[in-house]
Amino acid sequence: MGETDEKITITFMPDNIRAEAHSGELAADAASSAGVRIGRHCGGAGVCGKCRVMAGEENPFAPLTKTEENLLTPEEIEKGVRLSCCAKVIKNGTIHVVDRVKSAGHSILEGFSRNISEWAPDCGGYGVAVDIGTTTVVCYLLALSGNEVVDRISFLNPQVAFGDDVISRIAYSSSQPEALERIQRTLTGEMDKNIGTMAKRNGIFKEDITEIMIAANTVMEHLFAGVSPKSIGHSPYMPEFFLMPPFKASAVGININEAGIVKMIPNVAGYVGADIVAGVAALDMDRQNKIRLLVDIGTNNEIVIGGSEGMFCCATAAGPALEGARIQYGMRASVGAIDKVTLENGLLKCQTIGGEAPKGLCGSGLIDAIALLLNEGIINESGRFEYPEKCRDERFMTRLGRSESGMVRLLLTDEEHPVYLTQKDIREVQLAVGAVKVGVEVMLEQVGITKDKIAEVCLAGAFGNNIDIESAARVGLIPDIERSKIHGVKNTSGLGACLSLASEKFYERTKETAQKMSYVELSSLPDFQKRFVKAMSF
Known part of the structure; x- marks a missing residue:
């Protein structure tokens, strides 16, 4: 059923926002036109299942789609839950937003690794x-x-x-x-x-x-x-x-x-x-005579290597999985997200942001969980879970099981607040890690050194400054080198912006910095696919 010129009225709750929509329009589009913020982790591709809404007493929706039948649980379907990227509105009615986008409670990195010292004289205001x-x-x-x-x-x-x-x-x-x-x-x-x-x-x-x-x-x-x-x-x-x-x-x-x-x-x-330019300039990478590696693991992942003799850079699509997209229980780093997973006296322990009951896994918790299970042999080097039927490890045998569809998964929490790590989740992380590993590998080749010759690895951004270094190295997100060479450098982008505002001279310098950075398009490498497949192994 396509969109028509017939106008209908939809009320979005709990914000009580009334919006005009076209009959046959997707609920997500009607919401965005009205300024109603619904989570869209996959951008409306219909793969994450995290843009949930529910019909009110007056149901405005067209019948359930095949995609919704596949992504929603029978319990959700029974309750009238729909996916806003799939569900079309065809008549007047009320929609309750389940997956709301809220700023409150998110862990956001604001701090700097150094003070601002380059202030322009005679500046005012x-x-x-x-x-x-x-x-x-x-x-x-x-x-x-x-x-x-x-x-x-x-x-x-x-x-x-x-x-x-x-x-x-x-x-x-x-x-x-x-x-x-x-x-x-x-x-x-x-x-x-x-x-x-x-x-x-x-x-x-x-x-x-x-x-x-x-x-x-x-x-x-x-x-x-x-x-x-x-x-x-x-x-x-x-x-x-x-x-x-x-x-x-x-x-x-x-x-x-x-x-x-x-x-x-x-x-x-x-x-x-x-x-990234702001970060490179703020860290003086382009002015120091040593080879440093800057890794900014965020929604997008950027890598820069080099020094005063020249720099190379590339980008990899690492972020979606590490930001919660395409991970069944994935979420951003906000209150209730599991951000740390450890094994204490044979018991699996999950720490959450804000100390609240677990709601899902953010990136650092996801990497911790996979690294731990790799070390304990519950996940093998190819990324495959131990079969639940064959597991004899008493610490994990009651946690390993299968979903309704038969997929192997492991319960990280208690059953009162269940958060699972699934086989599909591990595959998503392998895609992210593989891309980063290839990026680092190619950058090292560009400057002609092995990883042991790196003078310093600088981890920028919120994710890089919150992950456990051992866990990140174990899964391959960062080079496995001497730990004293690896440092979190906090918000280098914000620092570079502040330095550029404080000093016109520094701002002009960022233009020179950008000119010194040679970009390498990884996907154009003739052997990229071969490298990528190899890099997906842990």
């Missing part, structure tokens, strides 16, 4: 440096005359309602004429509100803010500026711009000083952006 991640956004308020970061605020990137990863956002922003502006204003509106919050609590006016500095990946910079990233979504993955000239903040709906401008740190390639 205030500025805001912004690290726009695919999943999270951090804004820093700088007193330029006082040479200090006076405040910071972070929130979930509201664009997650249009998809968890950059590929989903590219697809959405290109899907209909008004989509690009909608996805842009969703972000800039939230930024404007949070900048206002910081101004108010520091006793200043938004008009006192004269400059905004942006560090983001290439797709996020395009979406922020209202430029279509469609060209990045297909070979040769070429962005519409590498460096956007400064423009007025009011042009993107951010209300600061009337003459206030936005500056954006330059990008290197379609999938190596300003966030």
Whole structure:
């Protein structure tokens, strides 16, 4: 049943938002048009099952689709649960949103690994440096005359309602004429509100803010500026711009000083952006005479290797699984997420963010669980679970079982708050790990060294700074080298943005840094597939 011109009215609960929709329109599209945020981990591809809604007393939905029958449990179907990316609305009614997108309770990395020391002399007023991640956004308020970061605020990137990863956002922003502006204003509106919050609590006016500095990946910079990233979504993955000239903040709906401008740190390639350039410059990688490896494992994964003699970089699609997408009990790092898994006196222990009852697995907990089970022989090097029928290890034999479909899975928690690790989950992690391993391998070849010759491995971003180093090395997410060489460097993108705002000289330097970074497109390597398959083994 296709979309028609017949208009219907849908009320989204619990926010009580009334929206007009076309009969036959997907519930997800009707929600996004009305500003209702429903989780869309797979960007509406119909594979994650995490955009659940329920009909109210007046059921507006068309009959259940095959995809929904496959992804939803019999209990969910019995209760009237639907997937918003599949369910079409055909008449007036009420929809209760089950998987709501909320900023509260998320673990967001804001801190820096060094102080800001390069302040330009004779600067006045205030500025805001912004690290726009695919999943999270951090804004820093700088007193330029006082040479200090006076405040910071972070929130979930509201664009997650249009998809968890950059590929989903590219697809959405290109899907209909008004989509690009909608996805842009969703972000800039939230930024404007949070900048206002910081101004108010520091006793200043938004008009006192004269400059905004942006560090983001290439797709996020395009979406922020209202430029279509469609060209990045297909070979040769070429962005519409590498460096956007400064423009007025009011042009993107951010209300600061009337003459206030936005500056954006330059990008290197379609999938190596300003966030990485900012980090490389902030860490002085391009100025130090030693080989360092920067790994930023996020929704997208970027790798940079080199030093003052030159640098190489690449990008791999590691993030979706590690951010919860395509993992049956996967979730972002928020309250109730299992972030640490250990074995104590023969008992499996799960630590959750906020100490609350477990709701699911975030990336660090997922890597911990797999590393532990590899060490204990419950998962073999090929990634296959021990068959439950053959397991004789008393610590795990009661936890190993099969789902209704026959898939092997292991219960990580108690049965009151069940969270399982499934065979499919392990395969998803192998895809992510394999991509990262190939990236590191190719980067080492570019500079002509073995992993033991790396002077330092710098782990950037929230995931890299929260994973257990031993677990990450065991599964292959980071090189298995001397542990004293591996360091978490916190939010290097935010640090680079603040340094660029504090000093025009540093901002100009980021342009030089970007020019020194040689990009390698991994998928164009003739033996990429062979390398990738080999790298998937633990």
